[in-house]
């Protein structure tokens with residue numbers, strides 16, 4: 001990539017804004033500047049993109065395809081500038097014209113093609129694949145509407161459509177010549193050929209065009225540009241036919257475009273809708289066709305050799321139909337027999353599990369799969385028959401387990417079972433999560449295929465989540481340990497040597513303070529709430545879900561409020577509790593929790609006895625861009641899920657990397673954070689996963705008993721029932737009943753006491769400023785392990801068998 005100088009950059013910018021006319025660059029609008037800069041970046045990327053593709057064609061490395069229904073990308077301009085080394089010159093050039101880059105970056109709509117952690121993981125993985133120089137690409141759907149926009153109106157969540165393509169998306173390139181057909185419905189017909197083999201044909205299908213849009217994924221200062229290919233659904237019908245049945249086709253057109261119409265807004269919850277299954281097959285079929293076509297173009301080899309040159313990772317079970325789709329093409333279109341097709345398929349596909357929550361495990365009604373995908377259904381049926389027979393004859397001891405292991409059972413296709421049976425690898429996303437999969441949820445399969453199960457603890461790209469969003473901290477780090485950590489994040493460990501260095505800590509402190517002040521200004525501008533940048537910033541930002549226990553957090557706030565009301569002179573270090581969270585639109589209890597947080601905020605922030613010491617802010621529309629503002633300003637990272645429920649978490653890693661101290665349960669990757677930083681640098685509390693699982697199995701927990709015995713809890717729950725703080729109009733009876741009469745399924749009451757105590761400890765520890773700063777630096781130092789570079793290297797070596805080019 002060429003290094004541009006400022007003057008050159010300004011000239012290029014001028015050329016890139018044809019609408020400028022007679023105006024000078026200084027008079028350009030922010031929108032014009034945004035598209036102008038994006039064009040320069042695209043020009044810089046273009047050559048590297050072509051060269052990367054050419055070198056893959058020449059050197060023919062094994063390629064990995066990451067199939068995911070979600071890619072939570074966020075904005076790209078700053079990341080692209082950073083990765084192709086143009087960030088500094090852009091800032092300088094803009095400064096010269098009295099523009100500030102921040103105001104231009106916000107022109108870009110967040111690409112919110114994902115719900116939360118799972119989709120963000122996919123985006124971080126693409127960044128690491130390119131930055132490490134692997135031939136690895138993403139395949140996803142170009143939803144017209146991403147995750148809904150959240151507004152909070154009178155304390156309630158309101159969802160608005162995310163019309164992110166209303167402005168042209170600067171980073172996509174349409175490739176109409178590479179479109180493929182995806183076929184739905186129809187009937188399967190079989191004829192014997194003269195040689196006795198079976199010819200299988202699908203007739204009367206509804207055909208949909210999958211049109212690819214490629215987004216460049218720019219590696220960090222290494223001239224590698226990989227692709228994220230997003231498929232868009234378009235009508236396949238010829239024009240003449242269209243006009244004959246105009247209205248019918250108009251309707252049809254609607255339903256076809258719907259396939260890539262919008263992202264389903266459910267996180268850790270399955271929505272068994274037909275359109276969702278259509279989306280999944282649309283992604284899978286288009287992608288598999290593309291993968292095979294590329295293999296053919298690059299290698300003069302039969303498809304049976306694909307496993308030498310291709311690996312396919314499926315992000316959760318959503319793209320599991322990859323398995324029967326590969327079988328279909330190999331058998332029906334390429335003439336392979338079952339055995340050989342199966343042998344190829346099961347060497348190609350690897351499956352990542354993201355959850356043990358029962359409500360998130362995907363199943364599809366047999367009738368629906370049969371109707372929508374008749375040939376795919378036949379293949380799944382055959383997979384199931386062969387698997388069950390194999391169990392029956394080869395593992396007689398497992399005969400009793402067949403009903404709970406069968407791919408098709410109780411009139412449902414069980415996607416996780418299909419994914420395990422048909423893949424070479426099954427991985428969990430943190431050590432404890434993989435252990436629970438092996439010991440509990442998937443124990444039957446683990447005992448059958450122990451060699452398939454493995455762990456790949458999640459990670460985040462430190463380039464975006466530290467270098468980009470916290471440049472002041474990043475440059476402080478480079479000042480003391482040098483800049484090598486940017487390419488090798490494990491070297492952040494060298495910071496340990498400075499974690500008691502007072503001048504360094506002083507600077508770390510000023511950076512955090514400045515980040516907090518900046519956030520405070522943003523919060524004021526957005527909400528009108530004034531928060532004190534000297535207070536402790538206690539941050540819980542993630543999807544709203546009962547298992548993540550935002551309810552426990554707000555109970556703590558209510559408890560502090562009650563204490564202050566009883567004793568307004570109580571000594572308390574001022575705290576600011578920051579929340580951001582979207583609830584799935586159909587998740588009533590989650591929406592009630594959002595409502596409660598907002599109502600508590602409105603009381604606490606205005607009561608003269610509390611408003612100086614407590615502030616509660618719920619920031620609306622949690623997305624990547626909001627995360628990027630909040631994370632550098634966090635003092636405390638709330639990671640308080642019910643133990644055993646959070647598979648990994650990645651928000652915990654982002655905050656740790658930026659020097660926040662984790663307040664967490666022994667769940668997900670929190671445990672691995674604790675392994676590294678130790679109890680001296682982290683606050684843990686609450687039930688362990690063993691204890692939680694034991695209560696689920698054997699009972700022995702009574703929420704009502706706790707209500708009876710703990711005055712603080714009874715007061716809080718009564719406040720929910722009678723109206724928050726005695727205000728009738730603020731009653732939350734459904735939450736009250738959920739906790740008391742459903743016996744508190746997420747152990748909010750059970751962990752309450754330990755949580756309160758730990759907060760009291762934190763307050764004490766915060767008073768020792770130097771020690772707090774030491775903890776903060778230690779956290780950053782150990783966070784290198786959670787770079788997704790480490791995760792991707794593990795996938796590459798242990799699952800995919802690929803090496804960097």
Ligand SMILES: *Cc1c(COP(=O)(O)O)cnc(C)c1O
Pocket residue numbers: 115116117120541542543622623624627648649650651652654
């Ligand atoms: C990182 C991230 C998540 C995942 O957060 P968790 O705390 O791990 O659940 C979700 N949404 C956004 C926007 C993120 O950046």
